[in-house]
């Protein structure tokens with residue numbers, strides 16, 4: 127049902143038969159039967175293959191490439207190096223806006239990080255291109271790299287696009303000096319790589335000045351802008367198809383250098399070209415999460431109430447670009463304190479530029495904050511859940527704004543109940559399981575901002591009474607399209623099967639970026655508005671037509687449901703969409719919509735999703751092996767469009783958190799600057815055996831302010847809270863406080 131009154135009064139969504147249903151992924155069968163066409167599955171006629179040759183040093187310059195040897199290979203068609211690289215319309219070292227990352231497009235012989243592309247070889251087969259790349263046998267002038275946080279640092283004024291590097295309320299120094307008890311602790315988090323299952327891939331084909339591209343991207347319009355900028359062509363001459371992504375996690379937010387090199391290669395050889403990164407090549411030019419060192423200083427009154435919170439982050443960024451992991455932002459709005467200070471410094475090291483990755487900022491920031499909170503609670507002799515409740519922020523603490531909604535207390539209570547938190551001994555090393563393992567229980571608070579980008583959508587009601595909804599929206603695998611389709615169907619007052627849903631291509635209305643856990647709110651609002659608009663236009667046709675049973679009903683008194691418009695006061699009086707269009711002689715009627723945050727609401731409220739994560743671990747006292755035995759997360763994120771998909775998002779998020787706590791770490795060789803575990807065998811991520819029974823509780827939350835749908839994001843919040851919960855459980859089991867991640871058996875010896 128689409129309530130027409132809502133359009134006129136600005137009232138909130140009233141849902142029909144689709145929103146709230148636990149539908150399965152609409153593209154699920156295609157995916158599990160191998161019929162979903164990912165970028166690298168495209169094989170146009172005359173396709174050539176491009177392979178990147180990647181630097182094996184982290185700093186210096188390429189002194190020699192054996193281009194002649196590569197070209198002598200019978201399958202090799204062309205070799206692109208800085209010497210013969212085609213001129214681009216823009217300098218890859220320019221940064222026209224904060225979202226435009228500086229790219230490595232063979233603009234010079236300089237090497238700025240290990241894994242940087244130094245040449246591209248194009249050949250008739252993948253094998254020939256790979257052999258050609260090997261024949262280049264690069265030689266280098268090597269400079270000593272630095273890949274740790276030990277060097278000079280500088281204050282980061284901006285940490286990534288749109289985030290101020292420093293935020294402060296109250297007088298931290300005064301409050302910290304005056305409080306009864308303080309806690310200061312420093313935590314380290316490692317470099318982590320996105321490791322989406324699908325590596326970055328591109329198939330590009332030029333036709334004169336036009337280009338068609340198949341490549342995974344979280345934001346088709348941003349990708350299109352990048353291609354237009356570098357190749358100097360009009361946006362309308364570019365088509366980017368990105369129907370399926372095998373994960374993205376931020377690394378596919380904006381095009382990475384190798385994707386642009388694929389477009390360049392196709393142009394150079396005048397044939398369609400496919401370029402697919404290998405797994406090891408994913409560790410460098412497509413982003414990662416930066417290493418951080420974070421210091422928390424907490425000041426408390428004697429009763430355990432915090433008066434001062436300072437969160438400082440030192441984050442690594444590349445030598446040539448600025449992206450500073452905004453970790454300290456995690457402390458902006460979680461706990462109440464008279465004084466809060468969140469600051470960031472950065473240091474330049476010889477790695478590829480870090481980018482957004484899975485709860486950027488909040489993931490490592492929450493890891494440090496939630497451990498510090500646990501340490502403070504322990505120092506104060508207070509149960510860590512009680513300590514959190516005692517420091518509950520009833521309003522957003524920095525500015526005193528009300529939260530648009532905040533069911534965190536319910537998350538704590540429901541999570542604690544389900545997990546069985548009560549009776550947990552305060553002291554560590556008190557619990558053992560039947561195998562004699564040390565058992566510990568920990569808790570962490572989850573929080574993630576509920577943001578919106580800007581998105582557009584189009585909705586159509588067709589002559590047969592069915593619908594069509596279009597937006598460029600991306601689905602990274604989590605089921606976003608299904609949720610958006612549900613919203614579109616409700617807004618059109620139709621069953622989901624009666625609505626065709628088109629998405630994932632740059633020629634559709636720009637849905638913004640599938641990122642920041644803001645996509646459903648953004649694209650969903652656009653789709654909802656578009657459907658409302660189409661229904662309003664249809665209604666106008668009916669109520670103004672003497673031949674309609676709705677004549678004179680007025681917009682306010684009409685409901686749209688199951689393909690019919692009817693009077694609100696008497697639903698037996700109405701007619702089908704098809705009948706209205708037929709009488710008007712129309713083949714279809716169209717509406718459009720926009721999803722963007724309302725500036726007034728944005729100003730008035732603090733908007734966050736919240737949660738509480740409870741972890742139990744068992745630690746072998748001899749081998750120090752750590753097993754997570756239980757994870758229970760209770761999350762409140764406004765209206766739930768599809769509980770099945772949301773539950774699986776929370777599971778995924780908690781597994782990420784487990785991964786952060788105990789597994790993931792890119793290990794650099796300090797002498798060469800290379801990553802020593804640039805593969806999925808040695809870069810550990812959890813396997814099924816590492817993941818315990820997971821529980822996700824969907825805590826009810828009604829948010830009248832956040833957006834017309836009442837939707838907050840669910841994609842990233844699960845990782846926050848979880849890392850701290852597990853680390854705190856390890857402390858509770860062993861009495862050993864590990865302040866670096868991942869926590870390894872060796873740390874417990």
Ligand code: MOS
Nearest residue numbers: 376483484641642
């Ligand atoms: Mo996500 S790191 O916002 O793609």
